[in-house]
Amino acid sequence: MRFTFTRLIVLLLALVLGTASAHTAVASIIPAADSTVSAPKEVVLKFSEPIELRFSTFRVMALGADMEPVDGARAALALKADAPTLVNLPLSARTLAAQLRIPLKVSLKAGAYVVAWKILSEDGHPVTGHSVFTVK
Numbered sequence: 001m002r003f004t005f006t007r008l009i010v011l012l013l014a015l016v017l018g019t020a021s022a023h024t025a026v027a028s029i030i031p032a033a034d035s036t037v038s039a040p041k042e043v044v045l046k047f048s049e050p051i052e053l054r055f056s057t058f059r060v061m062a063l064g065a066d067m068e069p070v071d072g073a074r075a076a077l078a079l080k081a082d083a084p085t086l087v088n089l090p091l092s093a094r095t096l097a098a099q100l101r102i103p104l105k106v107s108l109k110a111g112a113y114v115v116a117w118k119i120l121s122e123d124g125h126p127v128t129g130h131s132v133f134t135v136k
């Protein structure tokens with residue numbers, strides 16, 4: 001209730017002031033985009049501003065050899081949180097957070113992985129994005 005009211009006020013202020021607030025973005029990610037790393041135990045995302053985790057979705061999935069990252073990201077986001085094809089463990093946090101650690105299943109095999117996210121931007125719009133890393 002309080003969240004909804006606060007969000008409404010923010011939206012009204014944005015309308016009144018006529019300013020389009022910038023979209024919330026992923027400011028940094030580990031493993032870094034397009035990096036090659038030893039099997040990581042987690043993915044760490046930092047956001048340009050705190051986000052509501054309860055309204056956000058994160059998925060990490062192996063990228064098929066002939067799969068474009070954008071297609072892999074879309075497919076990963078469409079999966080249920082506990083889908084066996086995902087290599088991330090389900091997230092339980094429902095708080096406001098400026099940083100998120102996504103635990104991964106143990107010992108990822110060599111290959112490319114896509115990290116996909118859909119987060120609720122400060123202005124109420126969903127923002128999707130993805131990043132790819134490779135396990136050597």
Ligand SMILES: [Cu+2]
Pocket residue numbers: 023121123124125
């Ligand atoms: Cu927007």
